[in-house]
Amino acid sequence: MSMELRMFVAIILSFGIFFLYQVVFVKEAPQENNEPVPKAQEANKQPLAMDEDVRVLDEKPLQEEVGVPSPVRQGRTITVSTSLYVAKFSENGGVLKTFKLKNYKESMGTDAPMKELVVLSDEPAYTLGVSFLGERVGGLKGAVFDASAGSDLMAVTERNKRLIFTWTSPEGITIVKTYTFLPDAYEIGLGIKVRNFSSETIDNNLTISLRNSLNGAEESRYVFSGPAALINGELKEIKIKKIAKQDKYVGRIGWMAYEDQYFVSAVIPQKAREASVGLGITSTQVLEATYIDPSGPVPPGTERTYQYRVYFGPKSLESLGSVGADLAKIVDFGFFDIIAKPLLHVMNFLHRYLPNYGVVIIIITIIVKLLFWPLSNKSYQSMSQMKKLQPKMAELRAKYKNDKKMMNQEIMNLYKLYKVNPLGGCLPMIFQIPVFFAFYKMLYQAIELRHAPFFLWIDDLSAPDRLFSFDFTIPMMTAPYGIPVLTIIMGASMFLQQKMSPPPGDPTQAKMMMFMPIFFTFIFINFPSGLVLYWLVNNILSMGQQYYVTKKTA
Numbered sequence: 001m002s003m004e005l006r007m008f009v010a011i012i013l014s015f016g017i018f019f020l021y022q023v024v025f026v027k028e029a030p031q032e033n034n035e036p037v038p039k040a041q042e043a044n045k046q047p048l049a050m051d052e053d054v055r056v057l058d059e060k061p062l063q064e065e066v067g068v069p070s071p072v073r074q075g076r077t078i079t080v081s082t083s084l085y086v087a088k089f090s091e092n093g094g095v096l097k098t099f100k101l102k103n104y105k106e107s108m109g110t111d112a113p114m115k116e117l118v119v120l121s122d123e124p125a126y127t128l129g130v131s132f133l134g135e136r137v138g139g140l141k142g143a144v145f146d147a148s149a150g151s152d153l154m155a156v157t158e159r160n161k162r163l164i165f166t167w168t169s170p171e172g173i174t175i176v177k178t179y180t181f182l183p184d185a186y187e188i189g190l191g192i193k194v195r196n197f198s199s200e201t202i203d204n205n206l207t208i209s210l211r212n213s214l215n216g217a218e219e220s221r222y223v224f225s226g227p228a229a230l231i232n233g234e235l236k237e238i239k240i241k242k243i244a245k246q247d248k249y250v251g252r253i254g255w256m257a258y259e260d261q262y263f264v265s266a267v268i269p270q271k272a273r274e275a276s277v278g279l280g281i282t283s284t285q286v287l288e289a290t291y292i293d294p295s296g297p298v299p300p301g302t303e304r305t306y307q308y309r310v311y312f313g314p315k316s317l318e319s320l321g322s323v324g325a326d327l328a329k330i331v332d333f334g335f336f337d338i339i340a341k342p343l344l345h346v347m348n349f350l351h352r353y354l355p356n357y358g359v360v361i362i363i364i365t366i367i368v369k370l371l372f373w374p375l376s377n378k379s380y381q382s383m384s385q386m387k388k389l390q391p392k393m394a395e396l397r398a399k400y401k402n403d404k405k406m407m408n409q410e411i412m413n414l415y416k417l418y419k420v421n422p423l424g425g426c427l428p429m430i431f432q433i434p435v436f437f438a439f440y441k442m443l444y445q446a447i448e449l450r451h452a453p454f455f456l457w458i459d460d461l462s463a464p465d466r467l468f469s470f471d472f473t474i475p476m477m478t479a480p481y482g483i484p485v486l487t488i489i490m491g492a493s494m495f496l497q498q499k500m501s502p503p504p505g506d507p508t509q510a511k512m513m514m515f516m517p518i519f520f521t522f523i524f525i526n527f528p529s530g531l532v533l534y535w536l537v538n539n540i541l542s543m544g545q546q547y548y549v550t551k552k553t554a
Contacts, residue, residue, distance in 0.1 A: 053295060054304045057195060075144045078163060082156045082183050085312070086114070094145040094165030094177040095126035099265075099312045108451055108459060117263055117312050119213045120286065127211040127265070128310065130177065130192060133292065136204035137175070143167045145177070156181045172197035186313030187323050190267075192306040196298045203297040206306060207278075207290050210265055212258050214240065214285045223261045223445055227289045228330060229277050230254030235329045240287070243279045250276045254325055256291050257311075262447045264315050267291055268325045270307035314447040317344065333445065339438035344446055351448070357461055358454030361443075361530055365537040368435055369545075375431060376542070380549035383501055385420045387550075436535070443530040454529065458486065461530035478526045486532050491521030493539035500546055 075091025088097040096118060104115035118127055131140060145165035154161060165177040173196055180189030196202055228237045231251040237259075238249070253275040257266035269275070269291065278290040298304045311323055320328040333340035343364065350360045369376075393411060400407035414420075443449060449462040457467045466482030474481045494517040524532050 096128045132204040190308040195303040206293045209290045225260040229256040266311045268309040333441040336438035340442040357452040384553045465529035490536040
């Protein structure tokens with residue numbers, strides 16, 4: 001074989017061997033995937049489990065929103081007006097500055113200003129502020145949001161309206177606060193969206209705060225004022241002086257609130273769940289109640305939504321009941337709640353037909369008296385029989401004046417002989433005591449009686465009655481100072497009622513009973529005039545019934 005032929009065969013064999021090697025031994029290289037990897041997976045190297053409040057963002061932030069400093073500006077103030085309130089919101093933090101109620105005044109008088117629920121003077125302490133634990137989002141503390149309102153005045157008259165505040169941090173974290181206003185409700189919707197365009201996960205809890213000044217806040221010995229929360233289905237009211245000992249409460253939080261005698265501000269999460277509420281008092285005497293949301297983290301490239309409702313308004317069972325979430329539990333009459341709330345419902349029902357709450361109180365007193373009528377009859381019959389026995393008892397005291405043991409024994413035999421119960425006259429009073437205290441609690445806390453007039457000088461059934469106004473103080477009397485005419489009349493009615501009753505057998509007890517009308521008059525001198533009216537009408541009805549029973553059994 002020639003040299004050229006051998007060379008040709010060698011070349012052919014070489015190509016054959018190379019081709020066979022490629023087919024048998026060399027595997028096909030995988031094709032490159034050019035599809036973009038989501039940022040959430042790129043950062044964590046694995047897919048994340050998303051809950052219903054988190055979604056992956058499809059859009060990208062505008063270039064000027066991230067990493068480009070914007071000039072500092074003074075935020076606008078947007079005024080929102082409905083049929084029930086006037087509220088002012090600030091772009092500085094997207095927070096609530098003031099909240100005034102149109103249907104309630106600070107004091108009596110047609111020219112009195114509207115009742116203000118949010119009383120704050122320094123801007124960093126405005127209410128409904130949003131933050132993260134550990135100040136996770138830089139710049140949020142002094143953030144100036146952009147409001148969606150083209151005008152500084154928003155009138156909410158016929159349909160719901162929204163006010164949207166938007167702010168983006170230098171790292172690319174956007175916070176959107178959306179307030180939804182209803183034309184005829186004290187409830188306001190609050191939605192918060194956290195859009196994470198940054199490269200890091202936000203794993204700190206979001207917080208929302210209620211703030212109110214304690215300077216000038218009305219304090220009462222009889223009605224609670226301060227922070228409250230619905231924890232594990234039960235109302236928890238925290239006294240201001242106890243915050244230093246315990247400033248955090250954990251449990252199934254239904255809502256958190258700040259309340260006083262007649263009004264309440266509350267933040268209500270979308271659903272009750274295991275969370276915590278933190279409390280604190282600043283150096284400027286501002287109370288801060290903070291709801292720490294238990295929701296999970298916000299990964300890069302995702303958006304989490306937080307839903308709340310807020311309530312700023314009266315402690316009215318009707319208004320609170322329309323909100324739901326057991327917010328009506330904040331109207332608490334304590335041990336006598338089971339009696340006081342039915343009385344309140346009856347009072348509000350009667351007021352639909354009788355526009356004067358004083359007249360309503362008189363009607364309720366008559367109804368209560370009718371309910372106790374049979375029991376009172378037995379009491380007055382016993383008192384009438386006791387009165388008949390007074391001469392015989394006087395003879396026994398004279399006969400055994402030196403032997404008290406024998407005297408008491410003979411008096412008890414006298415009771416048995418004539419079948420008289422010496423305690424029979426006290427039973428109606430004992431059974432009426434719970435009703436009295438329930439009435440007291442209800443009248444003292446019922447927003448319906450605040451600034452409600454009766455007649456003549458009684459222009460506020462929730463306040464003590466005062467005829468005239470004195471510039472000097474009167475001992476044992478709280479301001480305002482004047483003549484408590486209704487209270488004096490009530491004391492006189494007690495004196496007349498006592499004169500109609502048989503005197504106690506014991507002379508010492510008889511002397512003590514003489515001071516009872518005076519004692520009660522001083523007790524009632526600072527009570528709400530509505531309660532004094534109830535007790536006066538009850539005394540008059542009791543005297544009438546006692547006179548009727550006495551004449552019948554004579």
